[in-house]
Amino acid sequence: xxxxxxxxxxxxxxxxxxxxxxxxxxxxxxxxxxxxxxxxxxxxxxxxxxxxxxxxxxxxxxxxxxxxxxxxxxxxxxxxxxxxxxxxxxxxxxxxxxxxxxxxxxxxxxxxxxxxxxxxxxxxxxxxxxxxxxxxxxxxxx
Amino acid sequence: xxxxxxxxxxxxxxxxxxxxxxxxxxxxxxxxxxxxxxxxxxxxxxxxxxxxxxxxxxxxxxxxxxxxxxxxxxxxxxxxxxxxxxxxxxxxxxxxxxxxxxxxxxxxxxxxxxxxx
Numbered sequence: 328x329x330x331x332x333x334x335x336x337x338x339x340x341x342x343x344x345x346x347x348x349x350x351x352x353x354x355x356x357x358x359x360x361x362x363x364x365x366x367x368x369x370x371x372x373x374x375x376x377x378x379x380x381x382x383x384x385x386x387x388x389x390x391x392x393x394x395x396x397x398x399x400x401x402x403x404x405x406x407x408x409x410x411x412x413x414x415x416x417x418x419x420x421x422x423x424x425x426x427x428x429x430x431x432x433x434x435x436x437x438x439x440x441x442x443x444x445x446x447x448x449x450x451x452x453x454x455x456x457x458x459x460x461x462x463x464x465x466x467x468x469x
Numbered sequence: 470x471x472x473x474x475x476x477x478x479x480x481x482x483x484x485x486x487x488x489x490x491x492x493x494x495x496x497x498x499x500x501x502x503x504x505x506x507x508x509x510x511x512x513x514x515x516x517x518x519x520x521x522x523x524x525x526x527x528x529x530x531x532x533x534x535x536x537x538x539x540x541x542x543x544x545x546x547x548x549x550x551x552x553x554x555x556x557x558x559x560x561x562x563x564x565x566x567x568x569x570x571x572x573x574x575x576x577x578x579x580x581x582x583x584x585x586x
Contacts, residue, residue, distance in 0.1 A: 456491075
């Protein structure tokens, strides 16, 4: 059995390099690498966003992100996933999260990637504040 | 008065680490507290004392964590516990609404307990 590369799962204040995630998940057995970028939109409920400011409970967030990758390993054996989430100020057009999944086939790669982003949204204690041209607001479930 | 044979030393108060994030942090104006409470104190009790100190917290929704795992407001705290009042996690660009985590009906039970690292 080939040696697995170390898992890539972290928070960062720097711009995310998707190539680093691809390199962390792809093996020669893969026919698909699915990459998801969650990016900052300019328009939110008809207000102009200047940037988003992400806050996290970092120890628990990383623990929960690792738990989600554990779930992927159980649910889709033979695939590898990586998650990098940004904190602090993220400008319009930039990625706040990038997820990559390396898989033998495309179907399971899309499925696993969708699963990871949905679980991150449910479980990982990260919050964003939308900073508008005319004010700011924490975004919470509503 | 002599001590009866059934005397037990009184349990000491519990020391709790509180950390604040997002809106809770902004409203309280600080990131963390270390406080002591009587034995038997629950997470809901601590929230009640915080809202007394800072009434603008009233009405906020949150889900607690204890030592980095989701918990319930009724949880009785132990000495040294780290408690966070977690606001609903950010929604995203997807179609599904932002939500509280750990709704049991949404969690694949095959994975429960797998996140101990």
